Structure formats: C-alpha cells, structure tokens
Amino acid sequence: MSSVRRHAFIECDADTVWQFISKMDNLHEWFPVVSTKVEGSKRWITLASGITFEEDILLVDHDLRRYQYSIVPNAIIKSHLATVDVIPDGDSRCIIVYSTDMDPEVLALPIGGAAGEGISRLIEKFGRKQ
C-alpha cells in the first residue's frame, strides 16, 4: 500500500470549485480521462489508453466538501481509495487536496500525476494567483 497526495491553492471560493468537481459525471472535464459514466453510486471512467475502471462512489459530503471513491479491484488493482477535499481559505480562495491510497503501490504515482494535471486544469479554469 502506498499513499500520494497532490494539492494546490486556487484563487476562487471553495463553493464554486466544489460545485464543479462534486458532479460525479464530469470528471473528464478536469481530470485526464476521456469519458465518465455514472449510474447511482457506480462510475466508469475510460483512459486514453482504452482502459476502463469501474469505481464505487463512497462519499459525497457537501458540508465537508469532500468526496471519496474507490476503483473496484481488478486483475491489477488490489485496493484503491481516492479522497478529494476542497477547503476554504478565506472567502475567495481555497485549497484542493487529492489523496490516493493504492495497492499496487507503484500505480499511485501515475494516478498522482494525473491528479496533479487535473488540479492544474482546475487552476486554469478557476484562477491562479495574480
């Protein structure tokens, strides 16, 4: 099991960022995947390589501005937990934290890298420090 974390400050209020990323079916609009499909608490994401992951959406907490999801174990992935937090830092700034716990451990690195790219896209969308 390994754990990686990416985070960044976004020059935008936490509610606006949270409303965008908490829509479970729009992951492809900010995360480097090509498509997202949601049915109830299940989500399927497809990567550019053609790989599709089935995920369980475990938590969407609008009060905490936190959601958690898990890739359903498959031939490669034994366990996975992703936690995304949007934490206010005043009225017009927030910090987004994306954490991944993963087995096999090495896959945490490309997933962390993808999360880093996703966060960069959020910064582009919602604003960076002037």
Added chain:
Amino acid sequence: MGRKILFITTDQQRYDSLRCNGGTIARTPTIDALAARGINYDRARPQNVVCMPSRSTIITGQHVTTHGVWMNGVPLPEDAPSIAETLHDAGYATALIGKAHFEPLLDPFLRFRENRLGFERVTEPTSTHRGFDHLEFATHGAAGPLHYSQWIRNEHPEHVGSFYAVLDNELQVNASGGGDTNAPQVKMNPIPREWYHTDWVAEHTINWLNSLPEDRDWFCWMSFPDPHHPWDPPQSEVSRVNWRDLDLPEGYIADTAERERIIDGKLRHLRGWYDGTFVSNYEAPSRWVPASLTADQVREVNALVHVENELIDEAIARVLKAVDDRGWTNDLDVVFTTDHGEFQGDFGLLFKGPYHLESLMRLPLIWSPAPSAKMQPARVQTPVGLVSLAATFAHIAGVERPEYTEAARLPANDGESASLGHERVFTEWDSVLFGKIVRLRTISRGNFVCTAALDGTMSRRGEGELYDLANDPLQHVNLWDDPRYQATRDDLLDDLWLNMPVAREPVRAVDAPV
C-alpha cells in the same frame, strides 16, 4: 552540404564492454574502428546514473538541477531546450529512432507525447517533438504503447510473450529468474533476431536515411534499448558466448566477508540495498536481494550482455554501410555513448541505483569526426560529461553553441580540455520514493571522484565517499575519513559547492515510477 551526425546511444552499457576499452569477450569491431579513427574518452561521466535524467541532460546540454528531471518518472517538459530543435532550425532533418525516455513510460492515462505517438502509430507528427521530424520509439520488449511494441503486436503477435516480462503482476520490476542459473531478468527469447528491437532500430534508421534527399544534412539519434535488462536476447544468438567459459569480472569480490567489508565502507544505503532492506528506487527488482546473487548468475548475465553488445555492433555496421551506400561517409560524424553504466557483478551487484561508482559512472564515449574535418585520432583522459554532447553537435553542425547549454563541446584531445573548461564533471542523484530519500552530489576531477551525501533516509550531510582512481580503480577503499586525504576531499567539496548549478524551484513532481 554540411556534416551529417549519427548519434548512437545504448542503454546501461559499461565502459569496459568494448574491445577498444579493454573488453575481451564481446566482439565490437565496428565501434572499435570508430574509436581507432576518432576520439575515445576514457573518463566520460553521466550527470545522473539512470535513464530519464541522463537522457534529458544529453538533449538539453544541461545539468540535472537545471533541466529538472531529477529522477525517473519526472517528465522533461515538452518545451525544454533541445539540441535537435537547434539543429532542425539550422536546416537539419532530424530523427530519433529507438529509446527516447524523456517522458515516463508507465502511464495508462497517455499523458505524455512519446506514449501517444506510439499508441497512435504516428512517426512524423505535424509539429516536431523536441525538434525531431521523425520519431519511432522502442523500449525493452513488446509491452506498452511504443512503436516497436505496436509493430510486434501487429506483425508478429506470436512473439508478444517471447520477451521477459519487465514488470510482475503487481507492476514491480520483475524479480523472477530464468536461464540456466535462475538469474533475475533473464529469459531465453525465441524471437528471430531480425525482429528483435536491436535490428528493428537499425532497420528503421536505414529506412529513414534512405528517405532523405542526397543533399540534405541530417541528425539521427539511433538509440538502442540494449544492453539494459531484461537480458533476453534472441535465443539463436546466445551460443555466441558460453557463460560457463567466462571468468568473473574484475570488480566481483568472491569472498563474501571481504565483499561485505568493502560495501560497509561506503555510504550505508548500499549495504541496505545489498541486504534487501532498503529499496529506494524503481531501477532494480524490489523483491530481489542482491546478497543472493551467485557467481554463476553473474557469469550468465554477463554472457547475455556480451551477446547483446555484439548484436548492437553488427547493427551499427549495417547502418554505416547504408550511409556509405548513399555517399555520405566523408561528411559523417558518429558519436557513440550510453546513458549510464551497470554493475554486472561488481561488488556482487546487478542493475543500478543511487551509487556513484565507476560501474555506473564510467561510460563508453567515442566521437568519430567526419573524415572531411581532418581531425586527429586521440585518447582523452580528462573527465568529460554527457552534458557536453549538445554543444558538440552544434559545433559539428557549424552552429553557435546554444545559450541554454551548460558545458562546452567535447575536447578533441587533452590539450584542448583546459581551454574549453573541462576540469570537473558533476553527477547528481535525488530520489524520493514512498518516504525513502537518497540525495548525492558528486564531482569527478583529476584522478579523484568525491561523492557528498545530502540529508536522506540513511545518510546525513557530512557523509560521503572519496576514491583515488589512479591507485584504487576498483574503489575498494573509501578515503572520505582518511586524514591524509582531508585536504583533497575539502578542496573537491569546495569546488563542488561553488560550481555545481543550483537547483531550480519548484521541484517538479514525480508522475510515474519510470
């Protein structure tokens, strides 16, 4: 017309693997001939001892702290300086055929262009990539999205499983053994020789060269994935070298107690790796314990490496013949090197990692200038770095040395070294993998190589290694704490801290294991 440049790299090849450098097993007549009529560098050093940082240094002409690819898995930004871009802008046709590895290989998201070009089977993108017009990528087998893997899967699907599986089911570097001795990363590969990646790289290089007009100047980086592990050359060729006939390498210490005493004289993370208790990087199988390596396994791995090196030499010969058939030989510069070395049994070890020892640091480097340049053959003893290659290519092309490069071109002889500023060479290591940290800074100057540890999991600033290569070429005696060498050590460290480029901030994130 100007001079054409054939830049040949291998991956993880030792200095002493070539006959022209004292090798006695692999037959390397083509490379030996390049050395005989060219400039052979006796102390060529990488700026980092693993692929991505070292290759990023080659293409940018910058030290690791400047280009920022501080460990495998950190991508070189697409807009990083590139000598290929400089040559392309000067009118050169440019190609990279074989192993690139400026960007992570293991990425199911296909975030990086090398993987995407392979996946989409694009060889000539609408815009150049790092200055290359033509790109065909290969790595160490048939897995992954790169062009060679796609070619095997399309043309010879029955051989997809012929190669050793580099990664195991948990995506760790595979520790399973094969061959006669159950050595790690060894497999008998039934693939016909002509479909193996060495010959594929040569054939596709020839095809690209034959596509060019006769009067076009060109820069071709022909990059062989071998002799990097896995050691799975075509089985038909394995009988070239019988491992049972091989002597053990000079650097192998047969007596276990003596070997461990010498290892214990070095920075502690080496003993940790040897015992299997400290795996700090992704460059060797994490489940393989180096202390378990047997003498016969060393022999078998070495035999397979020798076979792979012979195949590379023969592939180069075919490419040089194709160049000659086009009438380009008189204007052709050939530069041959590798990105880093390999233990191959030294100290009872295989593979590579955060160890700035000559096994990994002393590289083959040969510059065979165009006959039309009328340069004299030479053997250069001055330490030089791969960081000088970019400026060397610019020099060959008659282009002003790019401002982004951090080192002068290679000297044509020892007499030129001082005037070009080749007094010292730096090598860096940084790795942070799941909480295990190793940081090293090394200076090679004169006959000394001095490595300072920075704060890490097993080492602290103030610890290090110092070797006198003139009197101790096998590096058995660490002089770091020897009072007789304190002044030498301190002088080298002053030089290191004064002249090594300062790291840029922020440090880029690791996006993949490799």
